[in-house]
Amino acid sequence: MSGDQSVVLRVENIRKNYGKEKVLEDISFEVKKGETKVIIGPSGTGKSTLLRCINQLTTPDSGRVWLDGIEVTNSGSDINQVRQSIGMVFQDFNLFSHLSALDNVRLGLIKVKKMEKRAASQEAMTQLARVGLQDKAASYPAELSGGQQQRVSIARALAMGPKLMLFDEPTSALDPELIGEVLGVMKDLAKSGITMLVVSHELGFARSVCDEIIFIEKGVIVEQGLPEVLFGNPRHQRTREFLSKINELYGETGKK
Structure with a gap:
């Protein structure tokens, strides 16, 4: 959970298109040291692309990303140094x-x-x-x-x-009975002060440890806020519809 309030990650007006398809459009937010933020949203809405833009696996069309005060989207930045400073956990493990x-x-x-x-x-x-x-x-x-x-x-x-840990749907490839052991580790990391940005449908995890929820749809941030506010009384109808569908599919915890 959040402690020292220095900003580790700042994302400003990130845009990314693939042909005529707008994948990300003016995405802006920040993550402070020790915070855990969870990004939710429908499939195909740009969440994974956003993570890839942050660690420069994908180059955004416009916008800027700062890591610990250094602009990583600057053409003169050391990409290898940037990637050493960002831990990335993928859906499919990527082990040798x-x-x-x-x-x-x-x-x-x-x-x-x-x-x-x-x-x-x-x-x-x-x-x-x-x-x-x-x-x-x-x-x-x-x-x-x-x-x-x-x-x-x-x-x-x-x-x-790493200064920042990115998780891209880390439990989506797991059998239901194995999800808990991974979420348990992630909860321990969050409570220990590791700075984390997580893409996930695991709403129970988000409720228990995250500092802010960011709901993205069609490449745009629809709503963001404290978990108790966003889950309890979301401002936007689309947020309410999405959360209702997730609860219907996975239960209130968001777990399969």
């Missing part, structure tokens, strides 16, 4: 199948941060323990459940010491 959990987590420390192997191994084990998988360090992805694989990917992102 030929590497153990330990090797997946420590690879970036050795290759990118140039850490000595012993120090990298110690840090990797620390992060695996943080997500409850220190006993799976020698296991390969095929030997792990989907929930365990996603927790390894979270440990891998944390090991790099």
Whole structure:
């Protein structure tokens, strides 16, 4: 939850089109240090594209993004340095199948941060323990459940010491019984002060730990606010309709 109020992420007037399709249109918001913000909205509405614009996997057509006071959309910015400062957790884990959990987590420390192997191994084990998988360090992805694989990917992102963690529907590829273990780790991270921006339909998670909900539809922010306000008394009819549909599909927690 929020503590130090310095701004870690500032997004200003981001626009992105694919051909004639407007994917993002004038998206602006900020995330302060220690905050967790959750982005909700229908599928195909630009949420994943927004995350990719933030870490420069996708270049926005216009608008600017600042990370810790440095404009990452500036053509002179060091993209590799930017990506080291942002941890990204994807829907489909993106682990190397030929590497153990330990090797997946420590690879970036050795290759990118140039850490000595012993120090990298110690840090990797620390992060695996943080997500409850220190006993799976020698296991390969095929030997792990989907929930365990996603927790390894979270440990891998944390090991790099990011200023910001981005989560793109981190539970959408999981069997229902495995969702809770990943959300539990994410709740612990939020409560420990990790700065997080999460795209998710897990409304129970959002209610319990997030500082603000951002509802995006058709590439536009329709409404944003405190979870108790947005869930309890949303201003916009479209927000009410969307939340009602999510509750109908997944229950009030938003969990499948």
